[in-house]
């Protein structure tokens with residue numbers, strides 16, 4: 001295409017956007033909201049995933065060893081635990097260590113409890129983390145079976161990770177539906193915006209047809225208008241998202257001091273967010289304008 | 300060269316607008332199409348513009364067989380034609396020059412060519428001094444001349460005008476017809492004019508094709524009505 005034609009097309013699409021004032025602003029706002037909601041959900045999931053990964057050790061199992069077992073026996077139990085499938089890590093906590101840990105936690109409150117006792121009152125233990133949380137239960141049952149080999153007790157924390165996993169799935173579920181609805185709303189508004197732009201230029205289009213303008217030449221400004229809506233929406237959505245994220249990260253979390261979760265820096269994902277916004281925004285713009293031009297495409 | 304061979308046009312509602320029409324028009328001819336209301340004159344024009352497709356028969360314009368022309372080739376075919384309507388169809392918010400240049404921009408002509416060509420065309424229709432005026436500042440005759448300038452903008456070989464003087468009083472009608480004749484003679488363009496105006500047709504003594512009820516009932520050179 002000639003350079004002149006290209007500037008003409010882009011000029012036309014800007015003009016169209018301008019002439020269509022209210023509708024253009026409406027479609028930009030709707031698409032922008034759609035993108036921000038999507039981005040927010042996406043970032044929540046991203047952070048959840050990361051927090052889940054670090055919460056993984058909640059899913060550890062502690063195996064206590066019979067008090068009367070010797071060091072060699074304890075060691076061989078440890079080795080057979082390591083050989084079980086789905087075992088990621090086995091940490092040995094000796095009687096002495098257990099004693100020190102407990103003392104550190106409780107001595108201040110119950111000083112008399114630790115008087116005249118030593119480490120022998122504590123059992124040695126292994127803390128096991130599993131590779132795949134989905135098969136946590138199988139590993140636990142395997143360990144329960146080792147009770148006749150000197151394991152006295154198998155203790156595990158409530159399935160915290162599983163709960164978080166299901167929260168994540170719930171978020172994804174809501175997110176998907178929300179997205180679908182918002183996408184169709186955006187599409188609908190863009191379709192109507194472009195329809196209006198087309199009706200505004202009905203006479204021009206009819207004359208263009210008479211003098212032999214090609215369909216592409218007639219339609220491209222409208223497609224460009226859709227793309228423009230997409231670009232403006234996604235770039236503004238990106239900056240709003242960045243601001244929102246920073247706001248939540250700094251003020252909100254600082255104020256309520258939520259230590260349990262950590263928030264990943266926006267910089268890690270900014271190009272992904274911008275790229276996704278642009279891709280979705282432009283895609284919606286093209287699809288929306290194409291749909292509204294469909295019936296105009298015959299000669 | 301235009302060749303209607305046994306052309307019929309039946310509209311979707313069943314109206315037979317043209318019925319087995321045979322008509323040959325050579326390059327450079329000037330032809331009046333006349334006939335009562337509903338005779339099929341505008342339908343004939345719509346077929347030539349490929350706004351409507353023939354129902355049966357064959358319609359050739361130069362190397363284009365319109366009954367077989369695919370949609371994507373239609374724009375290129377239409378660049379051979381210039382159209383003028385009774386109601387001018389000018390853009391009220393565009394100046395005279397912009398109305399003309401619009402036709403050139405619409406087919407992607409370069410700005411340089413447009414700048415050079417628009418004044419030349421306005422000169423042909425005698426509106427070189429009105430380039431910057433807007434249609435509402437012009438008389439009906441001048442507005443129709445702008446429409447003719449637009450029709451000429453892409454240098455078509457064939458001009459089709461559907462009642463170009465229908466909205467004009469007699470003096471201005473004569474002026475427009477004179478201009479069409481001049482374009483036909485000096486630029487050697489084929490010109491087809493659909494009209495109701497007997498005295499104009501008689502005045503110019505050109506070929507006259509009379510339609511009635513979708514048929515050609517008369518085809519002769521010279522005055523039709525007198």
Ligand SMILES: Nc1ncnc2c1ncn2[C@@H]1O[C@H](COP(=O)(O)OP(=O)(O)OP(=O)(O)O)[C@@H](O)[C@H]1O
Pocket residue numbers: 310311312314315316334335336337338339340341342343
């Ligand atoms: N789009 C259409 N659908 C159905 N019938 C149509 C259509 N256009 C025209 N007709 C019919 O076809 C016939 C020929 O119409 P056409 O417009 O060609 O007549 P005309 O000779 O141009 O008449 P006029 O002098 O009034 O302009 C008429 O009976 C008309 O009602």
Ligand SMILES: [Mg+2]
Pocket residue numbers: 340341342
């Ligand atoms: Mg008519």
